[in-house]
Amino acid sequence: MNAKFMITPVVFSMLLLASCGGSYSSNSSDSTNSYGSNNNSYGSTANDSNKNDMRSDSKPMILTQKDVLETVKSKINSDIVVMLPKDIPLSSDSHFLSAKTTDAPDAYQVIFYETKNPISVNSDDLKEASKATAIATVSGKSYMTEQEAADATGHMDNVNTGMNGVDLGSNITGYTDAGAGSTFLNWAEGRWSMSVRNTTSADQQDSIDLAKKVVAMLEKETLPAPHQVGGMKLEAMPNKADGNIISWQNDKTDYTVSNFKDPLDGVKITTSFTK
Incomplete structure (x- = not known):
């Protein structure tokens, strides 16, 4: 009687251990299942979660210029066709591009910024001069008539006439003009009129040199x-961003590149529309 009483707990314990061991073995033996293993494609594992945590603590993603321009375009809501350049020159390869957008049914504007650290499009940080520097403005605007759009470009007729012709290279001649304390060197290429402005007191060779560089670039x-x-x-005087403007008509819409300090940068931005 006593012997049977002592054996029963031992047998019960062995059965309990065998049952627990079987359950543990079942969970640990299948390391390649479809839902919880490191090799699955259905859900996050502990390692995946750790990677996500590391990403959330890392620096903001660095976008290429193409990425930034695609983001800019996605932010603009306008009835007119949105046209953007494909290249914005920066002063350093280590700097970044960002932008501030505004739009309306008949217009849009993009101010491009150069930043030392990545800043997202339309971020409030772009308002801080210590973090971002405006480098150019690109805009589009529709008008009631084609003539209004043409007038908005600032196109000048009959610039390839006059006295004091200047050889600008590539069989192109520029002609000088003056008025109100300014001098102008004008020429035409196809349906485009070009003009370089300077002050009467400045060295006029600066205007000629700039014009020749533009002609060579084109x-x-x-x-x-x-x-x-x-x-x-364009302005021959350095850093006259407010006087630099390049604009062209597309039927009733006028597209403009403006507010760039370096005239050649402005020309480069404008030519990148065609790439």
Whole structure:
């Protein structure tokens, strides 16, 4: 009687251990199942979660210029066709591109910024001069008539006439003009009129040198084809961003690149529309 009483707990314990051991073995033996293993394609594992945590603590994703421009386009809601350049020159390869967008049914504007650290499009950080520097503005605007759009480009007729012709290279001649304390060196290329402004007290060779560089650049790069006209006005004086403007007509819509400090950068931005 006593012997049977002592054996029963031992047998019960062995059965219990065998049962627990069988359950543990079942869970650990299948390391290649479809739902919880490191090799599955259906859900996160502990390692996946750790990677996500590391990503959330890392620096903001660095976007290429193409990525930024695609983001800019996605932010614009306008009834007119949105056109953007494909290349914005920066002062350093280690700097980044960002932008601030505004739009309306008949217009849009994009101010491009150069930043030392990645800043997302339309971020409030772009308002801080210590973090972002405006480098160019690109805009589009529709008008009631084609003539209004043509007038908005600043295109000048009959610029290839006059006295004091200046050889700008590539069989192109520029002509000088003056008025109100300024001098102008004007020429035409196709449906585009070009003008370089300077002050009367400045060295006029600066205007000639800039014009020659523009002409040489346009031998290799192509401006957008206007329908019907385009106008380019550049400043020979350094850092006169507010006087630099390149604009062309597409029927009733006018597209503009403006507010760039370096005239050649503005030309490069404009030619990148055609790439």
